[in-house]
Amino acid sequence: MYMLILTIFLFSRHMRQDDDDCMSDVFPLEDIRGNNHVLHHDLSYIPSGTPPQGSTTESMQEFTICRRPMQQKSKPACIRSSSVDHSLNSSAGLCEEPEHRMQDSEFQTVQSLEADRSTAADTLTRNQELSAESLSTESVVLVYKNKLIQLAQKCMIQHCDICREGVSVTNTVKGSCIKLSWVCCNGHIAYQWSSQHTVRKGLHLGDVMIAAAIFLTGNNYAKIALLAKCLGLAFIHQASYYRLQRRYIVPVVTDYWNEMVRNMLSTRKHINVTILGDGRMDSPGHSAQYCTYTCMDEQTKEILLIQVVDKRETELSSPRMEKLAFERCIKTLQDSQLKIDELVTDAHPQIAKLMRTRYASIKHSFDMWHGAKNLAKRINKAGLQRGCRILCQWTRQIVNHFWYCCQHSESTEEFMIHWGGILYHVVNQHEWGSGIHDNYEPVGQCQHESLGVEHAPPWLEPDSPAHEKLRQIVLDPRFVEKTRHYVSYRTTAELEQFHQVILKYASKRQSYTFPAFRARNFLAAIDHNSHRGRPYARNKEGRYVYRRKFNKKSGRWTVVRMKQSKDYNYLIPIKEKILQRRLADHTKLHERATLSYDDPRNIQPTIAPYQPPDTRQLVEEHLSRFQQHSDNL
Incomplete structure (x- = not known):
């Protein structure tokens, strides 16, 4: 069976090399540590009493790491397991023989290293932080699993260093990562290789980058997971994706946008500006849950501010959301010491009344x-x-x-x-x-x-x-x-175009949690501001490039002058910050997260006006007209 796997590294070295090179490049720290144990260059492994991340009870009943003395040309250190899951690769021909236990004399004590563990761990963490930028920009390729096994068998170790028996290659897939193990028939693991880096607590780099790529490109997990299933591509689990989104991706995007807003507002202090404002609901019709209000600088066309309001903040009244979001935007702009000379909005009656009564000193214009x-x-x-x-x-x-x-x-x-x-x-x-x-x-x-x-x-x-x-x-x-x-002759056409960018990141046909929906709106604003003022595209002769467009409403053909393609350079620092946030987190991924202070779920868990009944009760009360009809027959 062919199965595509996502690999961060290909085989770039022969398996027979010095122990310090093997362990630092081929077998990352997080693959072998169970209790924050660390890796030293003068040792092949540091002993631990817990199995590596991703192992199961059936595949690893007992886990021991053997330290061998450094030699001129030493073999890879031996990892011993009392039970190996031979079903991982039925063609490997592994023998289920009685466990071969090594004598105590074959192990060297490592008690002297216990005191150095914390210092070494901190040093490695700092090194990983320094390499976050290179990891976030590293190339990724697709490799067929069978082709990878074929390469591993050609570069494999011939004999086990402990019992001198022949070894075979087994593989384990976890998320988007594959791990290869060279195992003898006695259960000794002579060597292990992982296709990806790990970033604390056994979390693979590929899983983090997949989750970040899905969110930062405006996609959703279900569609990309279906694509991976169609390709046979090893993929991150749904629960892991949403945990990564909640703990690392959404906070980083929010911080990145807030920093951009602070810089834009600080450069406009005590300066007269004309603000374009418009609201957008998250769903068609009159049952919206979120309202996004956007403020744009009329002169530079930059998105200065975005406020997202949940209907739970307006006592479940959707028509009141735009007014509340508008008030928050004006308050934030005034608190930042901007002098709003003119405000351009649509003819929303609630906002028009608010401008007449509370903000009469600001000139109010309607969108043409x-x-x-x-x-x-x-x-x-x-x-x-x-x-x-x-x-x-x-x-x-x-x-x-x-x-x-x-x-x-x-x-x-x-x-x-x-x-x-x-x-x-x-x-x-x-x-x-x-x-x-x-x-x-x-x-x-x-x-x-x-x-x-x-x-x-x-x-x-x-x-x-x-x-x-x-x-x-x-x-x-x-x-x-x-x-x-209307006599000011102002228009919010650029804001209407920006709403189309929001649709790329937050579709009206998908539902999102409040933090995710707000962060997706921030991404749209980052996209808009980063590509504002792109030059128009030209052909080889230096002439502008045009595209024909048919307007169904007017029934006429028109031409649109094309702009140069977007570069999306802002994705690199965002991905880097996501990795740094993960490296700085000492907790496990599955630990329960707390809601932020501004999350509307603090008001009530759902938009339902009352608590849901028990599921069993709903099942018993559920009736189907078609089912009743068939029963009567």
Whole structure:
């Protein structure tokens, strides 16, 4: 059976070399230690009373490490086991003979080394921390298991150093790592090799890097595990992945983003800035659990701040989440001594009221894109009424005129002078002199060139039902009152594009815990800020590269100028910090973790309004219509 395994190292040395080289490179410390025992260069192994990480009761009943005196050309030290799992490789031809116990004279005492264990362990830990950067960037290859066994058999040790019997190669797969053992028929382990480094407590480097890669690239465990299953690839267990995510990956990503935020805010102290703000729910519909509110610098297009709110913080009310997240963003920006000169948001009613009452000193502008979108919706809805269908053909022209009026106006009065002219233009009257509104008496003419005899769409009849309906939309008092928020001609289009980046890391079709969802939003912001301002791609002739794109809504083909590919250079320091965090952790991976102070699960465990009943009770109460129907038959 062919099985793909993930290897960090290939065989780069012949197995017969000096003991100090073998033990420091081929057999890492964590593969042999049970109680923080360490490795010295003048010894092949340090004795321990516990089996190596990953061994089972059936495969290793008793574990002893034999220290042999250093020689000019010494053989690898012997690891003795009273019972070896011969089923690991049925083709090895191992013999199940009575246990061969070595005499006490064959072992050298190592009591003098006990006092040096802690010092050596600290030294190795510091060396591992220094090499975290090289480990995080090391190349990874795929190797077929049978090919690896074939290579091991060609480079294998011929005889056991203890009993001089022949040895065979056995293998053990743990997570994404494979370990090879050269074992004789008497159970003596003459040599062991591991395909990966270990980073404390027997945790393999490959498992850490797989978990980090899944999270940092915006993937989820289920899909990548299915990919590994399809390939036959040895893979990290699901429980191990989520433990690594909770203990190391999420905290490192959070710290990395917080440091980036501190640097950005510190450079903007006492400086007038224009902030773009927008909220995003984690799921479609009105049943969202999380709301992400993002603040962007309008000038530099950098994401300055992200606040994530759980509905448990708003008494399970989803509509209140965006307001709470907005308030937290404004408070953080003001506490950082930023001078918010203008704030651009959509026309969210709760935020608009908050700006009028609590933050009246800050100029509040509405996003042009959202305003034009809502205007188009109103026109298309009016076009569905009898006698008004012709309005649908004018939607695009009226929306374009709205953009033009906002761009060339500095006040509501000036806006209405330009805006009211659309009521004359649609009836083929391009000069006017009075009174489309009680408060405004625009006098002027259209700014376009001569339109010719034929014109599309067709002109409206004056005072027709369609014309009257358009008049109601154009001169709607609520719409006119909002125009003062549009004359700044601001748009949050870049924030809308950033929301597409969030979808890459936090899909609306997946559910996440609060820390994981927040960290995935931080990753999207790190991605955006790191690749902000990428230059446009050019071909060999130095010309810009374009891509054709068809818009299904407008039914038109357009071109998009392509940018250079992203480099994702920020992944290297994040992976390095993940490894350093693991190396600094002296606890085991499976130990129970505590919730952070800001985790909404401290409020209540789930979003359910009451505690769940017993599972057995739910099973007994569960009824199926199809099952009842079949029983009645």
